[in-house]
Amino acid sequence: MNEYTYPILFGVVIGTIARLVMLRTDYRQYPTYLHGKVIHISLGFIAASLGTVAVPAIMEKEFTAVTFLTIAASQFREVRNMERNTLTELDAYELVPRGNTYIEGIAVAFEGRNYLVIFTSFIATLTYLVWNIWFAIIASLVCYLIIRKFMSGATLKELVDIAHHELHFEGAGLYVDNIYIMNIGLPKRQEEIMKYGMGFILTPKNFNVRSTIANLGQRQAILHDASVSLGVFRDSGTPALVPLIKRDLDDGRIGVFILPQDKDIDKAKRIIGAVPVLENAIRMPSESKANKKGEDKG
Amino acid sequence: MKMEKAILAVITLNKEKIDGGAPIFLCDTQEEMEKVAANLEAILDGISHALSDQLYIIVKH
Incomplete structure (x- = not known):
């Protein structure tokens, strides 16, 4: 001692x-x-x-x-x-x-x-x-x-507005709102997807968020967390049943397509909202010097 | 070069419209075509996409 x-x-x-x-x-x-x-x-x-x-x-x-x-x-x-x-x-x-x-x-x-x-x-x-x-x-x-x-860290609900949208098919194309997700050929698969699938639209609250939620890693994180918390209607050997997120190139919104086993809309919204914002996905275009200079002159 | 995507099979009702490398499965009816496509999808672990009503392809993603 x-x-x-x-x-x-x-x-x-x-x-x-x-x-x-x-x-x-x-x-x-x-x-x-x-x-x-x-x-x-x-x-x-x-x-x-x-x-x-x-x-x-x-x-x-x-x-x-x-x-x-x-x-x-x-x-x-x-x-x-x-x-x-x-x-x-x-x-x-x-x-x-x-x-x-x-x-x-x-x-x-x-x-x-x-x-x-x-x-x-x-x-x-x-x-x-x-x-x-x-x-x-x-x-x-x-x-x-x-x-x-x-x-x-921050969670997704601080960055985006989350809205539920019904899925629909135009021909073989699967859409959430106006965002094209994927081509599903078989009518049987289409029925399954209409039965089990859910669609959400995430609208970015500002310009910085656009690039953050466009990040493929961030999108995969959303799908992973949603699938962990809500279950997933999928198995190996059914590649057509895959949750996906696609982006609307016009305004940076993203369309989330998931296949949960628990189809509770409010719960799904809460879970997507609670997804962590990945540090590596955060972008701050508004902090760029070039952007700021443009503002001064303009 | 690693192939990211590949067409594994083509299922069609209309032979005249296609030619080329992937295996082609000719069917007589729409139902038969859907059945074949569903089986191939499960066997090949690919997704069947519809290019038109008469033409499905199985793609490995």
């Missing part, structure tokens, strides 16, 4: 709790129960230890100890690779795949959360050593609030 024992213990515990708080298994069922969780809690514990130990090291004027953090960085990059590889492998066996953009988003989140743990532990131990445990607890709570804010 020495003067650093309690601060280190405190920092490690706070960091591990922070990782636990960020590790929610929800409708995505990822990470899976127990085994997947154990991996991430262990890594969170390692991250917490690294963040904590950095503080006493600096106080003892062992500045080279900070190089440990670079090892941590490469370690957590490895976590990102691991998540990406696992999810990509599994994606081939999904009836409606997640898509690479969604997977990359999840992998980045896993890496990022470990850094948040390091940061939290660092702050917790630092405040404990500089002031006392009460300050440390307050600082940890502030960190917790910041983490919560980092964690929750």
Whole structure:
């Protein structure tokens, strides 16, 4: 026991709790129960230890100890690779795949959360050593609030208006409103699609959103989430029954065609609205300098 | 080059209108054509698309 024992213990515990708080298994069922969780809690514990130990090291004027953090960085990059590889492998066996953009988003989140743990532990131990445990607890709570804010990204309902539209066929062409989805030849398939299919139109609320929802990865994420939450009328060997999203080139609206097993319109709207906006799909054309200059002159 | 899409089979009532590489299935009636197309769709894991009332193709996507 020495003067650093309690601060280190405190920092490690706070960091591990922070990782636990960020590790929610929800409708995505990822990470899976127990085994997947154990991996991430262990890594969170390692991250917490690294963040904590950095503080006493600096106080003892062992500045080279900070190089440990670079090892941590490469370690957590490895976590990102691991998540990406696992999810990509599994994606081939999904009836409606997640898509690479969604997977990359999840992998980045896993890496990022470990850094948040390091940061939290660092702050917790630092405040404990500089002031006392009460300050440390307050600082940890502030960190917790910041983490919560980092964690929750935007959802689709903030970007688009969602409206239900009946599907219809013009000849063999399947349409949602005026957006062409696909050509279905067999009358029997057409009947199935009319019976089980649902159509939605997502209208972008502003110009930036247009390119975001046009992103193929974002569209696949919508289909995946809708299929997970509502079920999907599909099997291997029935490629005609595939949920699809197509875009109206004139105004950037997208037509969502899904084949849910639960045909509840309000529920479907809520689920589409709750789809996360993928970080990698976000575009901000309005932030471009060229755009702004045009405005000044005009 | 990786082929993204390919026509796996052509099912038709009207032989004069088609010629070429993909296997062609000639049918006598609309019902027969739909039946053949449905079977081929399941067997080949492709989607049957209607180009006209007399002409279906099975496409691998």
